[in-house]
Amino acid sequence: MSSDTENGLAGCPKSNDSQAYDAGTADSPSAQPQLAFETRAVHAGYNPYEHNGSVSIPIYQSAAFAMHDAVRGDGLSSGEIEGFSYSRCANPTVDALERRLADLEGGVSAVALASGMAAVSFALLCAAEGGGRLIAPKDLYGASVDAMESFFPQFGIHTDFVEDINDIAEVESKITPDTRAVFAESVANPSTNITDIKALADMLHRHGVALIVDNTVPTPYLFRPIEFGADVVVHSTTKGISGHGDALGGVVVDSGNFDWTNGRFPQFTQKELVVSDERKGIWKSFAEAYGNAAFAGRVRIKYLHNLGAVMSPTNAYLQLIGLETLPQRFRRETDTALEIARHLETVPHVTQVNYSGLDSSADKPLADRYFPHGIGPVLSFRLEGDESHINRVVNAVRVFSYVPNIGDTHSLIVNPARITHREVPGDYRRAAGVDDHLLRLSIGLEKPSDLIADLDRVIAGAY
Structure with missing residues (x-):
């Protein structure tokens, strides 16, 4: 539970500052400073001595928690007492995941949600609510484009799209008095284009505009945008x-x-009842109540609590278990992705390979600067011919699975134009390099030679 919960909503911690939480006992690994990423992926944000000594975080499969008595219930509701009362906005298993991810990304607080699109939508709406504007590149994940291009405008929030997020002058020219934030992907899906985070953040901060970064593809193991200004x-x-x-x-x-x-x-500066104590005449804004964790506080209290995209404790547990092997998985998957990308450059009928870690990529200098350990397991490639050749490939794979996901231990293949980017307007699709000739791969833990053989077989067979 948080060490700083004043003026929270009932059972909603004010902050899950991992440093405050991780002090632990003298014998706890989390009590030791300057631990490596691999160690923090296993231990950060969780102290077993506060959970009956359980080495693995328990699954708190409970909708609500006993408040014991009226005095404590009132204290939980006002935020004067830290604790959990209702799992819609705070659950001990989910809380442990939030603390671990805040630690691994280098943030002060985190809010876990039911899906990635809930995270994208809540972050952008929280920044732009009340009629603010956003700026974003066109080569984003399809659902993100759809949200900003056709859905958010229904709520008075509009987005100015740019062709190249690394054209700093173009981005700066879109800033108006109503601009609140720029949204970008650290590594774009499926083009793998890399955002120059530091250059972008430096310019935006001169204007008081926030930078929100989707870091899904590389994960915090390969890249931590906050270190560069996100x-x-x-x-x-x-x-x-x-x-x-x-x-x-x-x-x-x-x-x-x-x-x-x-x-x-x-x-963030208007007084709100939800973080105030009306009976005592104490009125605060989110900035006053949450300090430097005001953004996470507002996402939790306004968006998670009111809109209800709640992560289940079981899903939080599974993701905590997944985090423990993230470094080992991603080292292997990233190495294999580069090997496969290099091989595809030599395969007949392959006309283009998109992987910014390749020497042939225009983004290789950015990859070298920001991603010394590789850009991740996602790549894409284009085939000659027509859509029938793409269909023959996805119909014939045996080691790869035809699945619209990435980051799995299984290697996956998908045709973005018909699946992940189907809802994206044509000019946005073209900006992302998505057409009927493109296939996206997400590389898993299989032996590289087996994956290469599967691709060679189905590509040759398609022609």
């Missing part, structure tokens, strides 16, 4: 963080570094 990080934890294709989830991580009181974000 203000909020989102993930579909369904993907590499979970790693086994068995649990949906998402997370919003608050860096704690952005000034949400700079005048562009009135929702």
